[in-house]
Amino acid sequence: MSPATYGSLFEEATVHMEHGRRELHIDHFADKQRAEDAVSAYYGLMDAARRHIWALITPARMAGVLATEHPDPVEAAAVALAEALQVGPDDLPPHPQAVAAPRHDWDRAGRCLRGASDLLATHVNLTGGARTPDAEVVWDSVSRNAALGRLGGFVVQLTTTQEALALRAGQAGVRWQRVGRWFPPGERTRSAALELVRVAELTGATLTDLDGLTPASTRVLTTRPADRLGELVARIRRTAWNVREQPDYSVRTLADVARAGFEVAVHTATFHGVDLRDRDAAARAPSARRAGAWLALMGDLKGYLSSGRGNGQIHADVNAVHQLLGALVPRDRLTGDRGRSAKTDERRLGATLHGACAALVQAGGWNAATFARLARSEQIYVAIDALSRNQLSTRPDLAAAKLAGARVVPAPTERTESTLDRYRDVARTGTAPSTANEDARPAVGVRPPDGDTHVLSREPVMRR
Structure with missing residues (x-):
């Protein structure tokens, strides 16, 4: 079995995210518990997207992007999106993406996106230093900006389901007052994601060399x-x-x-x-x-x-x-x-x-x-x-x-x-x-x- 690549993990995350969107528009939730699981998975995927922005820019550079007077436009838009991504409400069950079996397709999408973040971390440490010779690909501004732009499009697609998710949750028995509190207006998040996509396209960063990147494993595990x-x-x-x-x-x-x-x-x-x-x-x-x-x-x-x-x-x-x-x-x-x-x-x-x-x-x-x-x-x-x-x-x-x-x-x-x-x-x-x-x-x-x-x-x- 071949090792996963960054591109395959992101593509798999996109497939799971889209599958969850289609199910939401086709059918109702079976019960209140299923609705809560879906809402938890939704915010878990939001959190995975936020962490993926940090993985691409690295925490060490994040402060510099915020402090500089003339930041890279794509990175500045990505930081704005990270700040705009919504955090789940306190009374919502925590999402199990990292510790428990997935309960929704969005949980699976979150796992893949976190896996892509972990893959990058095998090449670049928290301070931005190189762990492998392939760190040059992660450092490449065009590759990184293209990946950030694609992530912006991912978030745009996810946020378009918020209203439908709120409606399905209410129909499944979640009190409408709670639904309103769980889903505040998402225009700010959607606008920030669209801006990231727009800026990435304007800079010409549409293709990324990161897609073929594999984990920096030191063990040979494949049998083929x-x-x-x-x-x-x-x-x-x-x-x-x-x-x-x-x-x-x-x-x-x-x-x-x-x-x-x-x-x-x-x-x-x-x-x-x-x-x-x-x-x-x-x-x-x-x-x-x-x-x-x-x-x-x-x-x-x-x-x-x-x-x-x-x-x-x-x-x-x-x-x-x-x-x-x-x-x-x-x-x-x-x-x-x-x-x-x-x-x-x-x-x-x-x-x-x-x-x-x-x-x-x-x-x-x-x-x-x-x-x-x-x-x-x-x-x-x-x-x-x-x-x-x-x-x-x-x-x-x-x-x-x-x-x-x-x-x-x-x-x-x-x-x-x-x-x-x-x-x-x-x-x-x-x-x-x-x-x-x-x-x-x-x-x-x-x-x-x-x-x-x-x-x-x-x-x-x-x-x-």
């Missing part, structure tokens, strides 16, 4: 091999991002990520019917050139030593990826371009492979930054016997170290710069389409590593 492959690669990618900020001082971790990139590139080429043993065919295939870039990087990293033991989780995940790829796309069985198949499973596998290629290329960019950081601090070493005479002649300190009996020395700048060239080759070949007919679409949340462009430029690594 293709889905499990995707989750393993996602975990490798997230760990590569974490290591960039908190290096484990290990070249083994970097080599494991390079191995995963090579394995996925090779099997993606095989999936598209590329015979890697045919040099002419391989030279024409972008996926084969990508595999070659990863292979060159793997060979280059083998020449280094480091003090860290490496990340055991990444090592285990890479081994699992190797086994899954061998079962899904056997390298010794070329059956033509499987990417042209109309079968759902084949197309799903192709999308997973392409997403994995893009994710690992981005992980390679973060690894390049990690490598450069370790090189600058002289935490990467080479065997002194592996250095040439020319290298020793230009570095008297290395020559002296060899005469003193040293076995390893910090890697010379020209050696580490050569490795960064291999990382640049991976980044360059990773942007090419895998076949002439099908582009390699990146996984959701995968963006060019803008923050690491200085590492992948031609500027040499400088020692401190």
Whole structure:
């Protein structure tokens, strides 16, 4: 089973909300209790919408939106809607959306909307800081504003049922005096929701990249091999991002990520019917050139030593990826371009492979930054016997170290710069389409590593 996405949770919430609206217009409540349950679910869904606004803007930024003289118009309209959303009356039974079994379709809609809020919280913390590399998608103003505008439309649809809900509650036996108190005029809420929709449309924020965002789970729970492959690669990618900020001082971790990139590139080429043993065919295939870039990087990293033991989780995940790829796309069985198949499973596998290629290329960019950081601090070493005479002649300190009996020395700048060239080759070949007919679409949340462009430029690594 594939993990839920933000878009699927919001869509499911919309379906449940609309189902509740239709039932309200078609039939009466069976009794007074059913009416009270529906009213409770209505206000529970209102509360879920309010909390979802906070999840999109984050509480840390909410105060800034309120205090600034020139806030983002969409965010300002969203905050106004959050303040206008009605709170249920004190004498109404509490809604059970978070703790008990749903009693109404709106309870189910509220659960889905709260689930979407929780999904965002796995990527961004309360202070707005990043928990995963996909936090960039949550931070993106266009994506966030589009999601807020869509939420405004959701609230508009919900508030149009208030008068019908009040009428059905009274017909079911709830005293009309109580009905009037439970349902104060809702024009302010509806107007605020319509304003949010209007402002979002005026700013052009109508499509959001958040829809494909999945929970930042660290466990692989799926049983379908293709889905499990995707989750393993996602975990490798997230760990590569974490290591960039908190290096484990290990070249083994970097080599494991390079191995995963090579394995996925090779099997993606095989999936598209590329015979890697045919040099002419391989030279024409972008996926084969990508595999070659990863292979060159793997060979280059083998020449280094480091003090860290490496990340055991990444090592285990890479081994699992190797086994899954061998079962899904056997390298010794070329059956033509499987990417042209109309079968759902084949197309799903192709999308997973392409997403994995893009994710690992981005992980390679973060690894390049990690490598450069370790090189600058002289935490990467080479065997002194592996250095040439020319290298020793230009570095008297290395020559002296060899005469003193040293076995390893910090890697010379020209050696580490050569490795960064291999990382640049991976980044360059990773942007090419895998076949002439099908582009390699990146996984959701995968963006060019803008923050690491200085590492992948031609500027040499400088020692401190």
